[in-house]
Amino acid sequence: MLWLALSLTFACLAIRELLSPWNRDHPQPIHPPYLLLVSAIAIGFAWPPVSTWRFERFLESRARVLTEGRPVSVHCNTLFDTMLDPNALAAGHANLATGEIVLQKPWCSTLRDYLDDPASADQRGIQSLNLFTHEVMHVRGLLDERVTECHAVQYNRRMAELLGVPAPLALDHARRYYRESYAQRAEVGGLSGSYFSPECAPGRALDLRLPHSIWR
Structure with missing residues (x-):
């Protein structure tokens, strides 16, 4: 959960950066280096739980062969x-x-x-x-x-x-x-x-x- 929470935090920063030109009060241009950085960090924090989830599903699919339908x-x-x-x-x-x-x-x-x-x-x-x-x-x-x-x-x-x-x-x-x-x-x-x-x-x-x- 911690990894996903951190990933979501940086994903929100990336979204906020993408929306900054449409901010009515303080429109700002998008800064590509910053956007790439926070996006990369968001993906990096998301990878461990996603990777574990994929591995768990892989193990399940193989285990079902030996559980005989259970x-x-x-x-x-x-x-x-x-x-x-x-x-x-x-x-x-x-x-x-x-x-x-x-x-x-x-x-x-x-x-x-x-x-x-x-x-x-x-x-x-x-x-x-x-x-x-x-x-x-x-x-x-x-x-x-x-x-x-x-x-x-x-x-x-x-x-x-x-x-x-x-x-x-x-x-x-x-x-x-x-x-x-x-x-x-x-x-x-x-x-x-x-x-x-x-x-x-x-x-x-x-x-x-x-x-x-x-x-x-």
Whole structure:
């Protein structure tokens, strides 16, 4: 909201400058350098929220492919949003009733950076992909965190491809998450361990046997 308020302020200055020759009391000529400056500042302040809005709609369109017709909406929390979010300690959360997915700051930015350059992805970038896939799995109707995370592990490849990651990288990153980040959950235990299941493995109970499986 702050970005939009600042953008609107400078947009008003630009409009006032355009209307200055028609001011009955004090008509003034238009000053092009000033007009260009305030217009550029207005556009600059408007770009962050517009860019975020476009990214949210992009994520929604790709998520719908995996939610099997269930409604889904995506919101990237600002720092202020996160401070007011009762689930602020969670990197992301989903409302199964409404289909709303919320990603906390800075995870949306991390995911966007990952998608901008997947070839240079680090562990955190790959984790941001899994975070989004995990919340999409919740929207599909899954409640149990162990099951949800295991489904996300297996759908990460498909989600990455839907988001534009080249197929070889999508498979590699999905496998890296499973071998590294997911395996670490069992070692760390605690809250992180509650997302891990030994049945999340080839041929075990939680193997979905997907045609785009990560372990075949």
